[in-house]
Amino acid sequence: MTSLFVVAMAAVAFASPEFDTDFDTGSVGRVTELDSTWYHPTPNDSIEVRAYLIRPRWDPRNPVDTTLLPSCRWFHFRMTGVRDKWIFMTIPYTEVRRPFYSYDGENYVRFDATDGIYPQGLQKIFTRDTVYIAYHEPYTHARHAAKLHEWDASPHVHVDTIGYSDNDRPVAMLTLTDTASTWKEKRRVWIHSRVHTSEAPAAWHLESLVDELLGETSLARRLRQRVEFYIVPQTNPDGVEGGYSRSTPTGVNMEVNWDHPDSLTVPEVRILKRTLDSLTSTGPFDVALNMHSQSTPFVTYWVHSARSTSVAMHRRKLQLSALTMTHTPYYRRIDQRTSTLAPRYFEGWMWDKFGEATVAVTFETPYSYYRNDPEGTWVSRATLKKLAHANLLALNDFFQFF
Ligand SMILES: [Zn+2]
Known part of the structure; x- marks a missing residue:
């Protein structure tokens, strides 16, 4: 009996951790176990070691722009059976820099710098049996729905469904303004x-921006009185919920896709175009x-060149960019980027x-981090909130609201 019991206990202790992604924003590709062994730090101590190659899932091949390569940046998976085990993970094809983990699927923290021991690699001894691991702190479809509900209760917000995604999820738009304001030229x-x-x-950045606009600071009140904001926080709800990287589920x-005819794009782009056409009918x-x-570790505006727009437009974009720099240490002149405007983009x-x-x-x-400096400030909900504040101050200055 004793020996059977020992065998049974060993089998339980050596059970393979399980992977799954059956939740909002969940995604992973093929997972391969590379190694499993026991490590003995002292003669009387041992720890189970497991090593995995965890491939992120590729987005489907683009059926419209067939020359575009799919992306596989995003991953968000759950492992069960990991408590007190030393888990080594290699995550290829992705620029993983201290991703996030959570023991409850709600509260996420970054892996420590010491958890990343080699490029695209992580190792950690988890203290709970279940752990969620994500490229970045997830912003789920459920979070979006909950915040919409919260924002809709504000007297300054009206929420409309401007259309439905390919899989019939509502695409929501907030109209945010002080409707009692008599400001003449909003x-x-x-x-x-x-x-x-x-x-x-x-x-997370957009959420902070809306939360601040609904607050009672003088800046928020002034912007509400003098601006009508039209905000679509989640333009691709199917892709978000399904854990895709840069595409819709198709x-x-x-x-x-902005220069494509309706027959060669997706409902979500048609919804945005139709809404913009309608809203701009009066101006x-x-x-x-x-x-x-972006995966590159700095904030930026993509300022379009004068050659692809006009000297005046180029200057105005430079001005908005420069005003933002004056309000935050996270954005510097050398982080600003120039691009060529093209009709396939929203801006074109x-x-x-x-x-x-x-x-x-x-x-x-x-x-990951700001200012191209891994020794500096890392991106978090708190720093994105500060950045959203800087964006609103920059808009205030851009409109010369003093
Ligand atoms: Zn992007």
Whole structure:
């Protein structure tokens, strides 16, 4: 009996951890166990060691732009049976820098710098049986729905469903303004985010921006009185919920589809175009922000060249970028980037329709750290909140609200 008991206990103790992704934003590709052994730090002590090759899941091949390579940045998986085990993970094809883990699927923390022992590698002894591991702190579809519900209770917000995704999820737009304000020439600002589904920092950033706009600071009150904000926080809800990296579940990268006919793009892009057409029937937007996150470790505006727009438009984009720099240490002049405007992008579509009337620009937050400095500040919900405050101060200055 004794020997059987020992064998049975050993089998339990040596059970393989299990992987799954059956939850909001869950995603992983093929997982291969590379090794399992026991490590004996002292003669009377032992610890089980498991090593895995964890491949992120590729987005489907793009059926519209067949020359575009799919992405496989995002991963968010759950492991069970890991308590007190030393887990080694190699995660290829992705620029993993101190990703996040959680023991409850709600509260996520970054892996320590000492947990990353080699490029694309992690190792940690987990203290609970279940752990969630994600490229970045996830911003789930459920979080989006809960925040919409919360924001909708504000007297300054009206939430509309502007259409339905391919899989019939609502695409929501907030109209945020002080409806009692008698300000004569209200500015109009459009903001959208989460075209690229892995870009959770952009979603946390946008959430902070809306939360601050609904607060009672003098800045928030002034902006509400003088600006109408139209905000689509989650343009690609199917892709977010399904844990895709940069596409819809059908593989379409919405970011580069703005010059495509309706027959060659997805409902989500058609919804945005239709909404913008409708909202601009009475006049153009003053500013349109396309919120993204990038793997390169700095904040940036993609300022379009004068050659691809106009000298005046180039200067106005430089001005918004420079004003943002004055309000945050996280964004420096050398982080600013220049790009060529093209009709396939949202900004190109806006330029073709509204020319110099609308400053349409992409703003990027990093996933990892700011200022290209791993010894400096790392991206967190707290720092994204500070950055959102800087964006609002910059808008205030840009509109010369004093
Ligand atoms: Zn993006």
